[in-house]
Amino acid sequence: MxxxxxxxxxxxxxxxxxxxxxxxxxxxxxxxxxxxxxxxxxxxxxxxxxxxxxxxxxxxxxxxxxxxxxxxxxxxxxxxxxxxxxxxxxxxxxxxxxxxxxxxxxxxxxxxxxxxxxxxxxxxxxxxxxxxxxxxxxxxxxxxxxxxxxxxxxxxxxxxxxxxxxxxxxxxxxxxxxxxxxxxxxxxxxxxxxxxxxxxxxxxxVELDVFKPYDVNLQKRKYNLDPTKPVILFGAASVDDSRKGFKYLPELVNILNEYFDMKNKYSVLVIGGGSPDLDLLNCDVTVTGHIKDRHELARAYSASDITLLPYVEDNLPNVCLESFACGVPVVAFSIGGMPDVVRPGINGELASPFDVWELAHKLKMCIDNPLSKISVRKWSEKNIxxxxxxxxxxxxxxxxxxx
Missing domain, CATH: 3.40.50.2000 (Glycogen Phosphorylase B;)
Structure with a gap:
């Protein structure tokens, strides 16, 4: 054909x-x-x-x-x-x-x-x-x-x-x-x-032979991330696109720092193009910029413990599926195609749109009780x-x- x-x-x-x-x-x-x-x-x-x-x-x-x-x-x-x-x-x-x-x-x-x-x-x-x-x-x-x-x-x-x-x-x-x-x-x-x-x-x-888990501690060191701290990934093709929800990150970081007493206890890894005002984030932030090589992108995902997607409106974003394939759970607002693939307690958590407090709570849940990367990967092999x-x-x- x-x-x-x-x-x-x-x-x-x-x-x-x-x-x-x-x-x-x-x-x-x-x-x-x-x-x-x-x-x-x-x-x-x-x-x-x-x-x-x-x-x-x-x-x-x-x-x-x-x-x-x-x-x-x-x-x-x-x-x-x-x-x-x-x-x-x-x-x-x-x-x-x-x-x-x-x-x-x-x-x-x-x-x-x-x-x-x-x-x-x-x-x-x-x-x-x-x-x-x-x-x-x-x-x-x-x-x-x-x-x-x-x-x-x-x-x-x-x-x-x-x-x-x-x-x-x-x-x-x-x-x-x-x-x-x-x-x-x-x-x-x-x-x-x-x-x-x-x-x-x-x-x-997702190409499961490309997007696959790599050793998390090795990848954290590669990106100069503290291997003893949980790493939260935020990514998009253009991270300052208003639909990607960067505007919610400053409030979410403040909730983690003040309400959940997590100041200096985690790191944020930002992947993608654009130039958001990172000074608004009161936390340790590492920025990779756009990563063109897909194998290197998989390594960056693998350096993370959780992918955070506070997207406002989207179809079924690649960053969500690629994170799963690398064994990384996703925490997101329940919008667009997210409910189709995010299975609470299995490969991530969903929060009501656009409740930043609930999103922060679900993120803290995944930090305190990490979902198995092996299980997330197995789910990916079966479903995506x-x-x-x-x-x-x-x-x-x-x-x-x-x-």
Whole structure:
């Protein structure tokens, strides 16, 4: 079976999720290719999508418009990628699997493909395809109707969510949406775009041969962390992204220090890009920055005793699953896809959104009564193996091809 995955990049959270599934497809014998707008890996099966003649970089990529009243990113549904090239990809493939492709594939290309007989599957990384362009609605439910009025865009914005959503409602037809989380799957089913569509849930998987436990004390020393203290990891692709909840950390640290009498008794390890104000954290903090090498990232996870994810809104973040694979339990707010995978008392704990006191209490529970890293790893082997996820997709493709 010839499978064409189409995304924005081969790196970043969504890009790496797409790349690892593509690699697993190849390992399991599928004729799989991954087409991207931005290519960085040296792999023949990952192919850069050319621009239209006479254009260079895509002018319609993610933008935070001047009149947007929040920092919610938007995409327009337009693209400068060559439509003839994309059409040749469609013709050569048995199944097209769209990933985070808001820049690589325009709404009009999606329209053309969704009105043909060949299966079109869209694995969602966020809400962008089912809204008027916002990647996360931040509690707004207007995507269930017509995205009007939009609370995130000012009246003078060049971006009109109503126009984007209305265009998609008129043009798009047969699409099978796949959500990594039940949370996002439910949002798709309630949206005006996805209400009459086939919606499936297939969780993201992890390469268990890459993300695996390393000796915790050895890794702590490598990152100059005190091996006698518990290490709390906070990580994200961009740690100062408002959705990642860094704003809750200063209060949480103060609760640990003052209420639980833990001052100078733990360390915090911050992994990811961005530049949050770490001076707000009254504790021992080590910052790695962005770690590109995935084996090194697994070692950084292994230097930690607990991963703390006070995320505000998210699908099923890689940092959560990768922590599990390295045997590290996760403490998080019960939002998005977290309840799908965090099993209290087994691989972590959940706190009510956005109760920082409860989050601190659950964190203290895991410090005082550490969950077994061996058990967390065993849970991962049974529940989040990328090989199992690839099989689920293969079964879906076969079902759709002969439907």
């Amino acid at each position: 010839k499978v064409a995955s189409i995304g924005e990049a081969d790196y970043g959270g969504a890009g790496m999720s797409a790349l690892k599934l593509h690699n697993e497809f190849v390992r399991q014998g599928l004729n799989s290719k991954f087409y991207v707008n931005r290519k960085t890996v040296d792999m023949d099966s990952v192919i850069q999508i050319p621009d239209r003649l006479g254009t260079s970089a895509a002018p319609f990529k993610i933008g935070q418009y001047k009149t947007i009243t929040t920092d919610v990113p938007f995409t327009t549904g337009l693209s400068s990628k060559c439509p003839d090239f994309l059409e040749s990809v469609w013709q050569e493939s048995d199944v097209v699997l769209l990933r985070w492709s808001s820049v690589s594939v325009s709404d009009f290309v999606v329209s053309r493909w969704s009105n043909k007989s060949k299966p079109l599957v869209w694995c969602l990384s966020d809400m962008a395809p089912i809204t008027g362009g916002c990647h996360y609605s931040m509690g707004c439910d207007k995507f269930e109707s017509y995205c009007r009025p939009c609370p995130h865009v000012g009246p003078d914005s060049v971006h009109d969510p109503f126009r984007v959503l209305n265009r998609r409602l008129k043009l798009w037809n047969k699409i099978v949406f796949v959500s990594p989380s039940k949370w996002l799957g439910d949002l798709v089913s309630s949206s005006s775009i996805g209400r009459d569509k086939d919606v499936r849930v297939i969780q993201t998987g 193996n990328i090989a199992d996820r690839a099989i689920e997709y293969k079964d879906l493709f076969t079902e759709l091809k002969y439907k």
